[in-house]
Amino acid sequence: MSRRSAAGAGLSPLTLNRLSLYLRCLRDLAERGVDTISSRDLANRYHLSATQIRKDLAQLGELGIRGVGYDVAQLHRRLSERLGLDRTHTLAVVGVGNLGQALVRFLSFRDESFRVVAAFDNDPAKIGTRVGGVAVRDSTELADALRRTEVEIAVLAVPAEAAQANYDALVAAGVRAVLNFAPTRLETHPEVPTKDVDLRIFLEELGSQLGARRDGDPLRLGRDRPPA
Amino acid sequence: MSRRSAAGAGLSPLTLNRLSLYLRCLRDLAERGVDTISSRDLANRYHLSATQIRKDLAQLGELGIRGVGYDVAQLHRRLSERLGLDRTHTLAVVGVGNLGQALVRFLSFRDESFRVVAAFDNDPAKIGTRVGGVAVRDSTELADALRRTEVEIAVLAVPAEAAQANYDALVAAGVRAVLNFAPTRLETHPEVPTKDVDLRIFLEELGSQLGARRDGDPLRLGRDRPPA
DNA sequence: GATTGTGAATAGATTCACAGCT
DNA sequence: AGCTGTGAATCTATTCACAATC
Numbered sequence: 001m002s003r004r005s006a007a008g009a010g011l012s013p014l015t016l017n018r019l020s021l022y023l024r025c026l027r028d029l030a031e032r033g034v035d036t037i038s039s040r041d042l043a044n045r046y047h048l049s050a051t052q053i054r055k056d057l058a059q060l061g062e063l064g065i066r067g068v069g070y071d072v073a074q075l076h077r078r079l080s081e082r083l084g085l086d087r088t089h090t091l092a093v094v095g096v097g098n099l100g101q102a103l104v105r106f107l108s109f110r111d112e113s114f115r116v117v118a119a120f121d122n123d124p125a126k127i128g129t130r131v132g133g134v135a136v137r138d139s140t141e142l143a144d145a146l147r148r149t150e151v152e153i154a155v156l157a158v159p160a161e162a163a164q165a166n167y168d169a170l171v172a173a174g175v176r177a178v179l180n181f182a183p184t185r186l187e188t189h190p191e192v193p194t195k196d197v198d199l200r201i202f203l204e205e206l207g208s209q210l211g212a213r214r215d216g217d218p219l220r221l222g223r224d225r226p227p228a
Numbered sequence: 229m230s231r232r233s234a235a236g237a238g239l240s241p242l243t244l245n246r247l248s249l250y251l252r253c254l255r256d257l258a259e260r261g262v263d264t265i266s267s268r269d270l271a272n273r274y275h276l277s278a279t280q281i282r283k284d285l286a287q288l289g290e291l292g293i294r295g296v297g298y299d300v301a302q303l304h305r306r307l308s309e310r311l312g313l314d315r316t317h318t319l320a321v322v323g324v325g326n327l328g329q330a331l332v333r334f335l336s337f338r339d340e341s342f343r344v345v346a347a348f349d350n351d352p353a354k355i356g357t358r359v360g361g362v363a364v365r366d367s368t369e370l371a372d373a374l375r376r377t378e379v380e381i382a383v384l385a386v387p388a389e390a391a392q393a394n395y396d397a398l399v400a401a402g403v404r405a406v407l408n409f410a411p412t413r414l415e416t417h418p419e420v421p422t423k424d425v426d427l428r429i430f431l432e433e434l435g436s437q438l439g440a441r442r443d444g445d446p447l448r449l450g451r452d453r454p455p456a
Numbered sequence: 457g458a459t460t461g462t463g464a465a466t467a468g469a470t471t472c473a474c475a476g477c478t
Numbered sequence: 479a480g481c482t483g484t485g486a487a488t489c490t491a492t493t494c495a496c497a498a499t500c
Binding site: 057 | 457458459460461462
C-alpha cells in the first residue's frame with residue numbers, strides 16, 4: 001500500500017480531539033528540544049494512554065518507527081496537515097457581547113491557523129466599533145459581507161432567541177462550519193458541520209458530580225473527603 | 229422498590245450532559261404552557277432521540293406515565309434536583325483576562341444556580357478593579373480568601389504556564405471541582421472532578437472536518453456541495 | 457531489547473423491539 | 479390506542495496482548 005493510502009478518511013470527533021491534544025504536546029516537546037518520543041513517554045508525560053495514542057496515530061498511516069518511537073517534528077507536521085492547521089482558516093464572529101468579544105480577542109491572538117476577519121452584531125451601539133482589531137458590522141450585512149470575504153467558519157455567540165435565524169443566514173451565505181455558543185438546539189444543515197459549546201452545561205456537569213443537596217447535611221466544604 | 233431507590237447513582241458524563249439539555253427544553257416548554265410531553269414529542273421538537281430520552285430518564289426512577297408521557301413541571305423539578313440546580317453553587321474565577329472577564333460577566337448574569345463570588349488575577353493592574361460586580365483579588369490571597377468564602381467550583385482561565393500551580397492552590401484551598409479553560413493537560417487530583425474546555429480544540433475539530441488542503445484545488449467556497 | 461501496529465477481547469453507548477401500564 | 483421502561487442487539491470506543499519490525 002502506498003504511503004498516503006486511505007489515511008485521510010473520516011476520523012471520529014473523539015479521535016480528532018485527541019489528535020489536537022497530541023499536537024499540542026508535540027509543540028511542547030519540540031520547544032523542549034525533544035526530537036524522538038515513544039507512545040509510552042508521551043502518555044506518561046501528559047497523562048494519556050499509550051495504546052490509544054498508537055491506535056489513533058496508526059489511523060493516519062505508519063508514522064512511527066518500531067523499536068524507536070515517533071519523530072517529533074515529522075509527527076507534528078503530519079498532524080497539523082490532517083487537522084487542517086497547515087493553512088489559515090478565516091473566521092467570523094457573530095454576536096459581540098461578553099462572550100463574543102472575548103472570543104474575538106482570544107482567537108485573534110498569535111494564532112496562525114485561525115484568523116478572525118469579520119465580526120457582526122445587531123446592537124447599533126456596537127456597530128462601527130472595533131474589537132481586537134476587527135470592525136463590528138451590522139448583522140444584516142452578514143450575507144453580503146461574507147460572500148466577499150470568504151469566511152470558512154462562523155462562531156455564533158448570540159442570545160438563544162437569535163441563534164437559529166443567524167445560523168440560517170450564515171449557512172445561506174456559504175459558511176462551511178459553525179461553532180455555536182448559543183444555548184439552543186439548532187436545526188442544523190447536514191452539510192455544514194456544527195459543534196455546540198454550551199458553557200452552562202459544563203458547569204452543570206460539575207455541579208451534578210458534586211452531589212445533590214442532602215437535607216440536614218448542608219454543604220460540607222473544606223478538606224473533607226468526598227462521599228464515595 | 230421505593231420511589232427514590234438507587235436513582236442518585238453515578239451517571240455517565242454523556243448522560244449528565246443530555247439531562248442538562250432536557251432540562252433546558254423543559255424550561256422552554258413550561259414557558260410555552262405545555263404541561264405534559266411524550267418522549268417522542270420532546271425528541272421531535274428539539275432534534276433529540278426519543279429512545280435515548282427514555283433510557284436517560286429511566287435512570288432517575290420511574291418518572292413518566294405510560295400511555296401519557298411526562299409531566300413537564302415534575303420532570304423539571306426532578307432533573308434540577310439531580311443536576312444540583314436546586315441550590316446555588318458558589319464559583320471563583322481565576323484569571324481575569326479576555327476569557328476570564330467574559331466568564332465572570334456571563335456567569336453573573338441572571339442565574340440562580342451559579343454565582344461568582346470571587347475573582348483572582350496576578351496582574352497588579354487588574355487587582356482591585358471590579359468585573360461584573362465582583363472585586364478582582366490577588367491570586368496569592370487565593371488560599372485565605374477561598375477558605376473564608378467557601379467556594380465550590382473554580383473556573384480556571386489563566387495562561388497554560390500558570391494553570392498547574394493555580395490548580396494545585398485551588399485544590400489545596402478546598403475547592404471541590406474545577407472547570408479548566410487553560411490549554412494544558414493538568415495533573416489532576418482524583419477527588420476533585422475536573423472538566424477541560426479547550427476552545428482551540430473545538431475549532432480544530434471543525435477545521436479538520438472541512439478537509440485538508442488539496443493542492444491545485446484551492447478553497448472551494450460558496451454554495452458548492454462538499455466533497456462527499 | 458524496545459517499540460510500533462493491530463487483531464481479539466472488553467467495555468460502553470445507542471438503537472431496536474416489545475412487554476407492561478394507563 | 480398510546481407511551482413508558484427495558485432486555486436484547488447493535489454499534490462504537492478502549493484496552494489487552496502479541497507478532498512484526500527496527
